[in-house]
Amino acid sequence: MKYRLKADGETSEIEVSSTGNPQGLRITTADKDIEVAFQRISEHCLWMVVDGKATKAFVLPSSEGSHVFLAGRTYLVQDADRLAGQTLRRGVHDEAPKEVTPPMPSVVARVLVNKGDPVRKGQGLLVVTAMKMETTLAAPFDGTVKKIHVSINQKVAPGDLLVEIEKEVPADD
Amino acid sequence: MFQKVLIANRGEIAVRIMRTCREMGLRTVAVYSEVDSRALHVMEADEAVFLGPAEPSESYLHIAKIIEAAKSSGAEAIHPGYGFLAENPNFAEVCEDAGLTFVGPPGRVIRDLGNKPMARRIMASAGVPVIPGMMQATEDLEGLSQEAAVLGYPLLLKAAAGGGGKGMRVVSEPEAMREACLSAMSEAEKAFGDGSLYLEKQLDTPRHVEFQILADRHGHVVHLFERECSIQRRHQKIIEETPSPVMTPSLRETMGKAAVSAARAAGYVNAGTVEFLIDRSGKFYFLEVNTRLQVEHPVTEMTTGLDLVREQLCIATGDPLRFRQEDLFQRGHAIECRVYAEDPENSFFPCPGVALVHREPSGPGIRNDSGIYEGFRVPVEYDPIIGKVIAYGETREASRRRMIRALENYAILGIRTTIPYLIDILNSNEFASGALSTDFIERHFQGWRQSMEHADMAKVAYILHDLASPVKTPKGQKVHGWPTPWETLGEWKL
Numbered sequence: 167m168k169y170r171l172k173a174d175g176e177t178s179e180i181e182v183s184s185t186g187n188p189q190g191l192r193i194t195t196a197d198k199d200i201e202v203a204f205q206r207i208s209e210h211c212l213w214m215v216v217d218g219k220a221t222k223a224f225v226l227p228s229s230e231g232s233h234v235f236l237a238g239r240t241y242l243v244q245d246a247d248r249l250a251g252q253t254l255r256r257g258v259h260d261e262a263p264k265e266v267t268p269p270m271p272s273v274v275a276r277v278l279v280n281k282g283d284p285v286r287k288g289q290g291l292l293v294v295t296a297m298k299m300e301t302t303l304a305a306p307f308d309g310t311v312k313k314i315h316v317s318i319n320q321k322v323a324p325g326d327l328l329v330e331i332e333k334e335v336p337a338d339d
Numbered sequence: 340m341f342q343k344v345l346i347a348n349r350g351e352i353a354v355r356i357m358r359t360c361r362e363m364g365l366r367t368v369a370v371y372s373e374v375d376s377r378a379l380h381v382m383e384a385d386e387a388v389f390l391g392p393a394e395p396s397e398s399y400l401h402i403a404k405i406i407e408a409a410k411s412s413g414a415e416a417i418h419p420g421y422g423f424l425a426e427n428p429n430f431a432e433v434c435e436d437a438g439l440t441f442v443g444p445p446g447r448v449i450r451d452l453g454n455k456p457m458a459r460r461i462m463a464s465a466g467v468p469v470i471p472g473m474m475q476a477t478e479d480l481e482g483l484s485q486e487a488a489v490l491g492y493p494l495l496l497k498a499a500a501g502g503g504g505k506g507m508r509v510v511s512e513p514e515a516m517r518e519a520c521l522s523a524m525s526e527a528e529k530a531f532g533d534g535s536l537y538l539e540k541q542l543d544t545p546r547h548v549e550f551q552i553l554a555d556r557h558g559h560v561v562h563l564f565e566r567e568c569s570i571q572r573r574h575q576k577i578i579e580e581t582p583s584p585v586m587t588p589s590l591r592e593t594m595g596k597a598a599v600s601a602a603r604a605a606g607y608v609n610a611g612t613v614e615f616l617i618d619r620s621g622k623f624y625f626l627e628v629n630t631r632l633q634v635e636h637p638v639t640e641m642t643t644g645l646d647l648v649r650e651q652l653c654i655a656t657g658d659p660l661r662f663r664q665e666d667l668f669q670r671g672h673a674i675e676c677r678v679y680a681e682d683p684e685n686s687f688f689p690c691p692g693v694a695l696v697h698r699e700p701s702g703p704g705i706r707n708d709s710g711i712y713e714g715f716r717v718p719v720e721y722d723p724i725i726g727k728v729i730a731y732g733e734t735r736e737a738s739r740r741r742m743i744r745a746l747e748n749y750a751i752l753g754i755r756t757t758i759p760y761l762i763d764i765l766n767s768n769e770f771a772s773g774a775l776s777t778d779f780i781e782r783h784f785q786g787w788r789q790s791m792e793h794a795d796m797a798k799v800a801y802i803l804h805d806l807a808s809p810v811k812t813p814k815g816q817k818v819h820g821w822p823t824p825w826e827t828l829g830e831w832k833l
Contacts, residue, residue, distance in 0.1 A: 169802055173794040182802055191806075193799055202799060206807040210696050210752070212800055223800035224696050226752040232804065234797040235696065238747035239759045239789055241797035271805050323805075 167273070167296065170246040172231075177246045247321045266303050266329040267322075272296035274320045274328070283311045284334075291329050294322065308334040340656050341415040341440065342366060345388075346380070347405050348420030351710030351726045352634070353380035356418050359648040368412045370405060372398035374718040379710055386412055393720040399423045402430050406437050416440040416655060418648075422722060425631040426453060426502075442655040444608045444630050452605055452628040455499050456537045462625045465604035467597045470616065470624040472539035480520050486538050487516055493541040496520060498527035498534075502627075504574030505530045509541060542624070544776040545616040547571070548583050549629075550598035551639045553650055554607045559660045562595040563639050563647075564669050566612075569775040570764065572687070577757070577780075578764065579635035580674040581642055584735065584773030585617065594623055599664075601628065609654050610636075610647055616777075634677065634727070637706060641673035641731040672738045673731045676746065676761045678709075680723040683760035683787055691719035695753030700745035704731040704738070717754055725756065735773065739765055759789045 169180045181194040190203045204214040212223045224235040231244030272294035279291050285305040292314075293302050312330040322328060344360050345368040346353045357367045357380065369384035374393040381387045388408035390398040398404070400423055409417055417439055419425035431446035443449070452458045456476045459469050473486050476499035487494060487510070496519055498506025506527030508519040520536060528534035551563040567583035568576045582591075598613040605628065612633050614626040636647050654660070681687040697713040709726030711717060717725065728745050732738030746762050764770055769783050 169798075169805075171798040171801060173797055174791050176791075176794070178795075178798070180798060180802060182806070191803075193802070195795070198795075202803070204803045204807065206804075211698075211750075212803055212807065214800065214803060216796065216799060221796065222748070222750075223797070223804075224698070224750045224752055225800055225804035226695055227804075232801050233752050234800045234804075235750045235752050236793045236797050236800060238743075238749065238762045239793055239797075240752065240755070241791075241794055243797055243801040 172244045172246045172249070173241050245321070248323065266291055266306070266331065267324055267326055268294045268296075268303065268328065269301065269324060270296050271321070271323045272301070274316045274318055274322060275300060277314060277316070277318065278302075279311050279314070279329070281311050281314055285309060285311060285331065291331075292316070303328065305331055307331070310334070340365070340652070343368060343412065343414045344416045344418055344442075344652070345370065345405070345409045345412060345414035346384070346418050346420060347399070348418075348423055348425075349375055349378060349380050349399060349710070349721065351708045351724065352420040352632075354383050354710055355708050356420060356648050357383045359646055359652070363649060363652065365652070368408065368414045370399070370408050372720075374716070374720060377715065379712055379715070388412055393718060395423070395720065399721075402427075402433055405430075406433060406439070409434075409439050410437070414439070416442055416652075418442040418651070419631065421631050421634055426629075428453065440655050442609065442651050444611065445606075448606055448608065449630045452607075452630050453500065455497060455501060455627055458605070458628055459625070461604050462601050465600045467601050467604070467625045468623065470539045470542065470626065473537040476535035476537040478524060478535050480517060483520055483536060483538065484513070484516055487513065490538055490540055495539045495541045496523045496536055497539060498523065498531060498536060500531035500533040500535075501527060506534075506536070507574070542616055542618045544778055545618050546583070546585055546775055547576075547614065547626075547777050548586070548594070548617050548623070549612045549614040549633075550595060551633075551636070551647070552598055552602045552607065552611050552613060553647075553654065553660060554602050554609065554611070555654045555660045556608055556657055557659045559663075560599045560602045560607070561660060561662065561664045561667060562598045562613075563643055563645065563667060565591065565594065566635055566638055567775060568635060569777050570770075570779050571777055572780045576635065577677050577679075578674065578761065578770075579638055580672065580735070580738075581638045582669060582672065584775065585621075590621070590623075595664075597623070597625070601625065610651050634724070635675050637708060637727065637729045638673035638675045641706065641729055642669040642671055643667060644670075671731055671733050672735045673729055674735075674738045674742050674765075675727050675729045676742060676765075677727050677757075678725045678749070678751075678761070679757045680717050680725050680754045681757055682755040683757050684789060685755075687757070689719065689723040690755040691717045691723070692754045693717070694725075694751055696750055698748075698750040700728065700748040702741075702745070704741050705729070705745050706731070725751070725754075736771070739771060760784070760787055763787065763790070 167182045183192045185192045190201050202216050210224045226233040231242050234241045275295045276293040287307050289305045290302040309331040312332040314329050316328050343366040346356050360367045367384040369381045369387040370390050371381045372393045390404050424430040428446040428450035431441045434441035463469050493511045496508040506523050508523045510519045524534040547568045548565050550565050554560040565583050566579050566581045568579045570578040601613045612629040615623045616626050617623045680690045682690050693716045699707045706729040730738045730742035732741050743765050
């Protein structure tokens with residue numbers, strides 16, 4: 167999985183892949199290829215071992231990116247891809263569940279419907295992948311595809327509105 | 340000893356005072372404003388009295404409300420902390436008139452020493468060296484110019500009722516004098532209600548070294564050694580330490596004696612600090628007396644093993660000091676860093692907000708005097724000090740490294756703080772060598788920017804957090820689609 171991350175005005179590309187070892191990940195950048203082991207200690211706290219060196223980091227996501235605390239310093243790390251694709255409307259938790267949103271940060275692999283298609287509750291709308299695992303996102307209710315906000319290979323995250331479904335109004339009895 | 344003490348303050352100092360009260364078996368009363376209803380100091384106290392709106396004049400500075408709070412809660416004493424009403428002579432007098440014990444010096448002493456030229460006169464008559472300059476304040480521009488011509492430039496224009504750098508101007512040549520006087524006068528008038536000014540010679544790259552004193556009601560006065568507070572930004576101390584790297588045993592003895600003489604001459608009672616400036620040649624001069632417990636008192640506590648708040652309460656209740664000067668000694672080295680909710684990359688603009696992550700450092704020799712907790716909304720209405728970290732070590736170098744380790748482990752997110760700035764100062768060769776002076780920040784840390792050396796690691800942390808996040812779905816919304824591996828894998832670790 168590729169990330170394009172920006173910190174202090176400088177953007178770099180980082181590739182993440184699994185190693186044979188379930189305890190770690192491989193991180194590859196332009197000039198580094200390292201193995202990383204990590205454990206989530208709590209909601210915001212990560213324990214990471216990079217190149218044999220152990221560090222504790224705290225990460226606080228926000229609307230402008232994530233604030234990362236490391237060794238006394240705080241950095242604002244932003245996902246350059248998501249910054250560029252700002253057309254995605256972020257879902258708001260209070261809104262009625264008529265939104266289709268990924269359960270984890272992933273990449274759109276396939277779109278299964280078109281604008282205007284009628285869909286039934288549970289019908290597959292699009293497929294996203296993360297860490298080599300695929301997930302199909304389904305329609306939350308009967309309706310019509312109103313708008314598809316994403317395209318293939320686009321990076322998406324929980325809260326993003328991927329497909330808008332216009333709910334079918336039940337006929338009066 | 341009293342049964343109940345009201346702490347007329349907030350934040351870290353209120354918490355700190357209450358801790359000692361609790362240890363001494365005293366009941367505590369907190370006072371709070373609208374924005375502090377869930378503040379740490381309110382939760383720390385046995386009782387809390389609501390004062391009113393956030394605005395200090397309606398709450399923490401409102402004398403009548405505070406006296407009423409003491410009466411209604413049955414508190415017998417009031418500890419003013421620092422700032423707010425701590426150096427307000429009226430408040431001290433109103434307390435005494437109301438039959439409450441003010442934990443500090445008598446109002447008369449606060450008033451005398453709060454008038455800077457008067458303090459200078461008191462010191463001079465006690466044989467304490469004072470900075471060359473005027474011994475009376477005036478609003479007469481012509482008179483000031485004449486004095487300036489005699490004193491010579493560069494000089495410092497100061498407000499008689501001043502403090503915290505307000506109403507102060509550096510004047511380097513005669514042409515700038517008039518303008519400086521007018522602006523200093525108006526600033527002083529606005530801040531203190533008194534626009535009168537006096538002049539002092541500006542010393543060449545001085546060091547700020549102050550002595551802690553304790554005086555009981557029976558005429559015993561001792562000093563608890565010095566603190567060096569030369570690292571200041573716009574006259575605000577940010578890093579303090581003891582012992583001073585520049586101190587020698589004989590200088591300490593001489594200055595200590597001068598500090599004690601100063602306290603006696605003023606009729607001082609309770610805890611106070613006599614501030615001095617030491618010039619390049621090693622000569623020291625009286626600067627002013629702070630008639631309160633100071634922010635940086637913990638470094639003295641760490642190296643002497645004493646609890647200054649405890650001493651204050653004992654003195655206030657009429658006990659004599661339990662020690663003589665020859666019983667006191669210092670051991671090791673302590674450094675304090677003040678942590679402010681300010682953005683050091685943006686002119687130190689205050690950064691109020693919610694401290695969404697707040698993890699204090701710990702370990703040997705680390706003391707935390709914090710006024711907030713994780714999830715607390717730091718208000719905008721007050722001084723943005725979040726707290727202090729104090730590091731104690733056997734030597735200066737040991738405590739310096741200890742402080743760096745502590746700050747690197749002090750995780751605060753959600754508000755910007757001065758922590759990275761402090762770390763860089765402590766890491767600098769200039770600080771490590773002990774070559775301090777009051778222009779340290781100006782000379783070495785103007786236009787500071789956080790180093791990006793950990794930016795790559797921060798990006799890795801971002802990615803790991805992204806991947807490790809358990810999925811938070813909006814309330815009431817089921818995850819659509821097939822169950823994801825994150826749900827089906829069950830217990831697993833990376």
